[in-house]
Amino acid sequence: MTKRAKKTSSIIALAVIAALIVCVGQFVPRSGSQWSNLRTVLQLGVIYALVAVSMNLCNGFTGLFSLGQAGFMTLGAYAYAILTIPVADRPGVYYLYGVAGWLSNLHLPIVVALLVAGLMAAALAAIIGAPVLKLKSDYLAIATLGFAEVVRIVVASSPLNLITNGSLGLTKIPGFSSYYGIFIVAVVCIVIVVLLINSSYGRAFKAIRDDEIAAEAMGINLARHKQMSFIISSFFAGIGGALMAMYMGAVSSTTFTIAVTYFILLIVVIGGMGSITGSIISALLVIAAREWWLRPLDQAQYIGSFQVPLLKAGFRMVVFSIILMAVVLFFRKGIMGDKEFDWDVVANFFRRLFHGKKPKTPAVGGDAE
Amino acid sequence: MDTFLQNCLNGLSIGSIYALIAIGYTMVYGILRLINFAHGDIFMMAGYFMIICMTDLMIPWYISIIIVIAATIVLGVVIEKVAYKPLRDAPRMSIMISAIGVSYLLENLATYIFSAQPKSYPYDKMGFLSRRVTLGNISTTLVTFITPVLTVAIVLGLVVLIRKTKIGMAMRAVSRDFETSQLMGVRINAVISFTFVIGSGLAALGSVLYFIPRSSVYPLAGSLPGLKCFVAAVFGGIGSIPGALVGGFLIGLSETFVKGSATLSQFSDVITFLLLIVVLLVKPTGLFGEKIKEKV
Secondary structure, eight states: OOOHHHHHHHHHHHHHHHHEEEEEEEHSSSSTTTTTHHHHHHHHHHHHHHHHHHIIIIIIIIIOOOOHHHHHHHHHHHHHHHHSSSGGGGHHHHHTOOOOGGGGTTOOHHHHHHHHHHHHHHHHHHHHHHTTTSSOOOHHHHHHHHHHHHHHHHHHHHGGGHOOOOOOOOOOOOSSSSHHHHHHHHHHHHHHHHHTTTTHHHHHHHHHHHHHHHHHHOOOOHHHHHHHHHHHHHHHHHHHHHHHHHSSSSTTTTTTTHHHHHHHHHHHHOOOOTTTHHHHHHHHHHHHHHIITGGGGGSSOTTTEOOOOOOSSTTHHHHHHHHHHHHHHHTTTTTTTTOOOHHHHHHHHHHHHHHOOSSSSSOOSSSOO | OOHHHHHHHHHHHHHHEEEEEEEHHHHHHHHOOOOTTTTHHHHHHHHHHHHHHHISSSOOHHHHHHHHHHHHHHHHHHHHHIIIIIGTTSSSHHHHHHHHHHHHHHHHHHHHHHHHHHHHHHHSSSSGGGOOOEEETEEEEHHHHHHHHHHHHHHHHHHHHHHSSSHHHHHHHHHHHHHHHHHHOOOOHHHHHHHHHHHHHHHHHHHHHHTTTTTTEEETTTHHHHHHHHHHHHHHOOHHHHHHHHHHHHHHHHHHHHHHHHTTTGGHHHHHHHHHHHHHHHHHTTTOOOOOOOOO
């Protein structure tokens, strides 16, 4: 395919996807129909896509194995919630401890609060980044995991009762009035990450991932670029956390546990470490599987009078984690490997399908080793 | 003074349980260079095995403990064979991700089988282990006294095993250099399995000692203790078994004393992790760890 044809195809595909989302937003009923799940799956899917992309920026593109995502999401979610809960609702939300005086009338518009949420997460990343990023791969993982736990504990601790409502968590968090708000924010953020990755900074990140010593020899300032990748990744994780708080309408210190970080990491791995389109596709697929396609596994099912064994609450997550393990073990490169979506691959796929011709370029995906 | 002694005793006791689990981390890391994220969940599963044995099957506690240790060893070795062995030549990140996947699977499996509600641990049927003992003004269960003694004995035994026996020599060889030891005729798969046998067995023992004073098990019960034990292993110097013991004691004592003070009590885990960061920054190899040379 020529470059121009690819560009046209991409624009058409994006337009089709946007049209689909609009169709879902306009015509699918909020509840009742079996397609209603699609509404929530799409929203939750793009939120996870944003968080996965932000994790991929750090883990997949810069090679920093950070597991602090849940901590930054907690911070972002709380920052957003504290600044946007309607002033009239606050006495109700903070019914037990009361709300701090300076905070009781502080109220920001949604978009500004989202930015603040991101900036709070980025600020924390900047503070812990300097010491933590000196550590090597698995030590970095444990240290960031530890920090994420620390954030959760501090947020729920009693000295912050007047601000974070302690262990009770926050409710009545407002969201966009339109169904499309979350999509717009997430897409804008992902586009920013893509632009960053295609810039000279992005190339420096990849160089650090592939060979730190060689990258340093080429004149890349390791510490600065690592910091930058970590902070930007945390910024978008913070916004992702805020979107999640918006989506759920409530947040508490147990919303974003270590398991959430693991879940996001597995999304990134299934999509392919170092592929933005992979992360997006995988986030949508994984969320659709978890929230929709595998739902029937959680209820007892009958074929005639025969009750299908094993099906009860929680079975969905077991099947789901077995699928994840299978991907990790047998398709180590995930859906996209470290490549981005490419029309040639699609074209070759169809060519092979219909004409049995050999593809021009090797297909991506699957385990090539 | 009494509270001080009580804290010391509790700290030593919980610290030695941390040490038992930390040994599992440190040995696996020493050989495979892998943080076995599933180790904390193996520990949690051992807790559930005990509940099955004693509450559901009504087996006496002394036989139950043996069954639990055996079952946990099987679980640990199966995990190694299924999830880690196929990835032996893969980049280190892949195998770590696989460990995270196993941890996620075990937590979901436990939620599915045993539900997310805490299940009560048969702590009152543990024979003499759960008997209350009073020494002066200190009152505690007998298991609190036994734990540190048992742990020190096990650590001494392991040190002898690693220094003096053939399998210990093989383990040291494998941890030094995978390929060379294979060329020298060491059956590395057997050595790795043996490491997991010891690690899981000690995790099972630790789980029995840990849950008796705590009396309930839930699917996420292993994740935070698991992290703390890894901190203990790093603290003592990863790869070193006496280091794991010292690290476990230090983490256990500091945690108990912080919990004892009124103002800081809710931040005890925070302090544990801050300790980890400080250790990693000041002395990344831990107290007893060996320096690993970085190759270009």
